[in-house]
Amino acid sequence: MQTTITVNRISKLLWEHIPEFAPRTPDGVRVIQGNSFRLSDGALYAFLRWIPNGDWRGEAELRYYCTILSTSDLPTPRMLAAVRTAEGTLAVWQWLEGADLRHEHRSLLPDAFTLL
Numbered sequence: 539m540q541t542t543i544t545v546n547r548i549s550k551l552l553w554e555h556i557p558e559f560a561p562r563t564p565d566g567v568r569v570i571q572g573n574s575f576r577l578s579d580g581a582l583y584a585f586l587r588w589i590p591n592g593d594w595r596g597e598a599e600l601r602y603y604c605t606i607l608s609t610s611d612l613p614t615p616r617m618l619a620a621v622r623t624a625e626g627t628l629a630v631w632q633w634l635e636g637a638d639l640r641h642e643h644r645s646l647l648p649d650a651f652t653l654l
Contacts, residue, residue: 543588543626548575551628555621559584559630576633583633584618590626600629 545567552560552567559577561567566579573588573596589596603617615632 542573543590543628545569545575548586548588548628551621551623552577555628556619556630559619577630578633585615585631585633587629587631588626589629591624593626597627600627603629 548567549561559582561577561579563579566577567586568576568578570576570585573590575586575588577584577586587596589600600620604620617629617631619630621628621630
């Protein structure tokens with residue numbers, strides 16, 4: 539099981555599967571931490587997450603996001619794409635600057651945890 543992925547592999551997957559999100563410069567994709575990345579290429583920004591096969595938490599998050607959270611009233615980033623490969627899934631979300639539910643809309647945290 540491949541648990542990590544490189545920036546070069548991320549760039550290649552984007553070019554192969556969703557070229558509209560592919561970085562135009564070598565530093566267009568940067569590691570945030572672990573399997574989380576930021577795509578910043580001119581006016582295009584996105585949050586990328588590599589979910590290797592067998593990562594049940596990542597797979598559950600993706601499944602919940604695609605079903606429950608996509609139709610809820612919670613202020614969550616919009617999922618833009620998901621690229622499934624033999625090794626795992628590259629998920630692409632809208633990049634939103636700023637705080638998360640811990641800082642804004644804190645009253646919605648119980649609803650979010652109930653959904654998850």
